[in-house]
Amino acid sequence: MDLMLNQFLFLGAILFCIGVYGVLARRNAVMVLMSIELILNSVNINLVAFSTMWGVASGAVFALFVIAVAAAEVGVGLALVLMLYRNMRSIDVDRVDLMKG
Amino acid sequence: MGVQIVVFAVCAIVALLGALGVVFARNPVHSALGLVATLFAIAVLFVNQNAQFLGVVQVIVYTGAIVVLILFVIMLLGVDTDEDLDTEPLLGQRWAAVIVALLLIGGIAGIFFVEGRGEAVTGQVAALAPIVPGIPSTDAQGNPTTAAGVDTFVRALPAEQQQAIGEQNITQIGEHLFTDYVFAFMITAALLTIAVIGAVLMARRPKRYEPMPELEDTSYEDVDELSTTGEVTG
Numbered sequence: 001m002d003l004m005l006n007q008f009l010f011l012g013a014i015l016f017c018i019g020v021y022g023v024l025a026r027r028n029a030v031m032v033l034m035s036i037e038l039i040l041n042s043v044n045i046n047l048v049a050f051s052t053m054w055g056v057a058s059g060a061v062f063a064l065f066v067i068a069v070a071a072a073e074v075g076v077g078l079a080l081v082l083m084l085y086r087n088m089r090s091i092d093v094d095r096v097d098l099m100k101g
Numbered sequence: 102m103g104v105q106i107v108v109f110a111v112c113a114i115v116a117l118l119g120a121l122g123v124v125f126a127r128n129p130v131h132s133a134l135g136l137v138a139t140l141f142a143i144a145v146l147f148v149n150q151n152a153q154f155l156g157v158v159q160v161i162v163y164t165g166a167i168v169v170l171i172l173f174v175i176m177l178l179g180v181d182t183d184e185d186l187d188t189e190p191l192l193g194q195r196w197a198a199v200i201v202a203l204l205l206i207g208g209i210a211g212i213f214f215v216e217g218r219g220e221a222v223t224g225q226v227a228a229l230a231p232i233v234p235g236i237p238s239t240d241a242q243g244n245p246t247t248a249a250g251v252d253t254f255v256r257a258l259p260a261e262q263q264q265a266i267g268e269q270n271i272t273q274i275g276e277h278l279f280t281d282y283v284f285a286f287m288i289t290a291a292l293l294t295i296a297v298i299g300a301v302l303m304a305r306r307p308k309r310y311e312p313m314p315e316l317e318d319t320s321y322e323d324v325d326e327l328s329t330t331g332e333v334t335g
Binding site: 004006007008009010011013014015016017018019020021022024025026028030031033034035037038041044045048049051052056057058060061063064065067068069070071072073074075076078079080081082083085086091 | 113117143146150151155158163201205270276281297299301
């Protein structure tokens with residue numbers, strides 16, 4: 001049985017870093033949410049790779065939970081973005097500095 | 102095995118290109134399409150790794166629900182205009198992001214390629230082998246009662262039977278989900294319910310002049326004043 005564990009982990013790491021860059025660098029709130037989806041997917045890749053290597057379904061179950069949490073997160077996040085746009089007429093996250101000291 | 106590697110290479114390239122598209126596209130709609138490409142490639146990777154159920158769930162939940170939700174919000178807000186990427190409100194923000202991402206990838210690549218080309222990772226996993234599988238729990242007839250018991254039971258079978266059982270991916274996931282992780286399953290159900298209620302409450306447009314009209318009006322004035330002053334100073 002050929003274990004391609006390292007390749008999968010490396011792919012997940014690169015996707016994670018791209019997602020981190022997106023979260024840090026983009027100012028559109030919807031883009032930030034999409035980058036967070038990238039990060040969660042890289043975690044899923046790792047979980048499924050380990051699950052396949054062990055031949056145990058626990059990692060797949062964890063990935064399932066991650067997908068459920070991602071769905072909840074994107075629902076609440078998009079509701080927040082809608083509210084932000086209604087109040088500020090903009091979804092630029094750098095302009096939401098009402099709590100800045 | 103050869104097919105697996107070819108599929109992995111193609112899907113990894115598609116996923117990486119889609120992810121770069123998500124991060125670097127100026128139009129949010131193009132970003133969402135890049136996200137679709139990435140998620141679909143990852144679903145193919147799941148199927149390639151014999152996790153068919155997860156691949157299907159990935160396509161249905163991510164591509165079918167989440168990306169469509171994101172596209173709906175982009176359409177509703179009318180923000181599908183190009184983001185102004187040339188001005189930086191926070192000085193050096195993008196370069197700082199590039200440096201953080203490169204540091205992360207450098208650290209991980211260091212673990213992979215400096216520490217004996219990945220031997221460290223697999224070596225640690227092999228060292229963990231006697232610890233992780235857990236206590237085999239079987240009843241008096243020797244039948245497995247928990248998912249950990251099922252795993253031990255499956256591991257003891259001959260290779261061809263093990264292969265046949267390993268392909269029953271959904272059965273295994275269901276056994277784990279409703280024996281070992283049933284508490285987490287219920288908590289996830291509660292989380293989804295709370296998230297739906299919260300999203301509805303937040304996205305609901307309040308009736309004008311109904312709940313607290315003067316408070317709402319003053320908040321709008323405050324926001325306008327702050328945003329204009331912010332533009333003046335920024």
